[in-house]
Amino acid sequence: MKRNIALWALLAAFLLSLNGCMGPDRSNRLVVIDAGHGGHDCGAQCGGRQEKDLVLQIVKKLQNEFRSEGYRVYMTRGTDRFLKLGERTHIADQKDADVFISIHANAIADKSRFEQVEGVETYYLQKTRDGRSQRIAQRENEAVLKGTDTLSRDVIVDSVLAGPKVVESHKLAIDVQNNIMRRLHSRYPDVKNGGAKAAPFYVLVGASRPSILVEVGYITNSKERERLFDPKYQERIAEGIVEGVNHYLDNRQKELGI
Ligand SMILES: [Zn+2]
Numbered sequence: 001m002k003r004n005i006a007l008w009a010l011l012a013a014f015l016l017s018l019n020g021c022m023g024p025d026r027s028n029r030l031v032v033i034d035a036g037h038g039g040h041d042c043g044a045q046c047g048g049r050q051e052k053d054l055v056l057q058i059v060k061k062l063q064n065e066f067r068s069e070g071y072r073v074y075m076t077r078g079t080d081r082f083l084k085l086g087e088r089t090h091i092a093d094q095k096d097a098d099v100f101i102s103i104h105a106n107a108i109a110d111k112s113r114f115e116q117v118e119g120v121e122t123y124y125l126q127k128t129r130d131g132r133s134q135r136i137a138q139r140e141n142e143a144v145l146k147g148t149d150t151l152s153r154d155v156i157v158d159s160v161l162a163g164p165k166v167v168e169s170h171k172l173a174i175d176v177q178n179n180i181m182r183r184l185h186s187r188y189p190d191v192k193n194g195g196a197k198a199a200p201f202y203v204l205v206g207a208s209r210p211s212i213l214v215e216v217g218y219i220t221n222s223k224e225r226e227r228l229f230d231p232k233y234q235e236r237i238a239e240g241i242v243e244g245v246n247h248y249l250d251n252r253q254k255e256l257g258i
Pocket of ligand 1: 105140
């Protein structure tokens with residue numbers, strides 16, 4: 001009799017674990033992941049390392065992580081190549097993605113502060129008066145805006161700021177930022193939380209879906225640079241992003257009553 005009960009308990013545990021493995025059906029969800037820069041545009045560079053290489057390593061981990069959670073994934077680039085302005089978000093629209101996530105690494109110009117400035121920040125597209133956010137956007141915008149005059153730059157930003165996607169992108173940014181920090185802090189408690197912020201990033205212009213840009217850390221800070229190129233650290237960032245997107249899309253589904 002005792003043996004029977006034990007067998008039933010084992011069977012029940014097995015069935016429960018099966019259910020846990022299957023999880024919610026996310027096969028109708030599509031994310032577009034964008035590795036910043038590429039080709040002749042190396043992005044930020046420091047200590048012999050380049051932003052374009054780092055973000056490519058991270059998006060590959062992110063792709064695996066999203067797939068294992070049942071998502072469909074599309075990457076704007078899976079190799080070292082340059083994409084023109086608008087090409088990245090155009091891909092997200094063409095594919096009818098649920099969210100668009102651009103991955104970047106941060107840098108500062110002032111060498112004397114390299115070892116003081118560090119941390120993770122998540123941005124959504126919005127004009128801002130904050131000088132620091134403006135400077136970060138300016139650096140990231142440089143390569144994509146070559147040849148575009150100031151007037152058309154303002155027009156393209158203005159054209160996308162009126163929609164509900166600003167609110168949705170802000171929510172997505174908060175969820176992703178919080179979950180990256182949770183994942184990183186459980187192993188690296190000293191990582192600085194730069195928060196979810198607004199900035200006029202041109203890579204997000206033209207996206208008609210919730211879109212964010214994650215600055216995974218400062219390549220100019222030696223401690224952070226070393227961590228950023230560590231596959232285990234990259235894995236935690238990828239897990240955090242996926243958990244943030246899960247949280248955001250699950251909540252949106254509840255709100256819409258689907
Ligand atoms: Zn960048």
